[in-house]
Amino acid sequence: MTDSLANIMSNKWDEPPEIKALKTFIQDKFKASVAVGISNNQISINTNSSALASTLRMHILDLQKVAKTDKKLLIRIG
Secondary structure, three states, rough: OOOOOOHHHHHOOOOHHHHHHHHHHHHHOOOOOOOEEOOEEEEEEEEEHHHHHHHHHHHHHHHHHHHHOOEEEEEEEE
């Protein structure tokens, strides 16, 4: 009935393919790591760098193609 802590921690959550694709693209192209979250109608990309956020906004169409999604992409700083 109850799972041990080791069993719970060993069950890793697989990221959706959109998140993996965006993180990989940003890491490869811009050499930066970002946090990506997904909801029903939007994907948020969070970065600590305002320069990176501005650059990502210029590449928003590329990001949508990489993610293969029609969801709204939000780029946030913080």
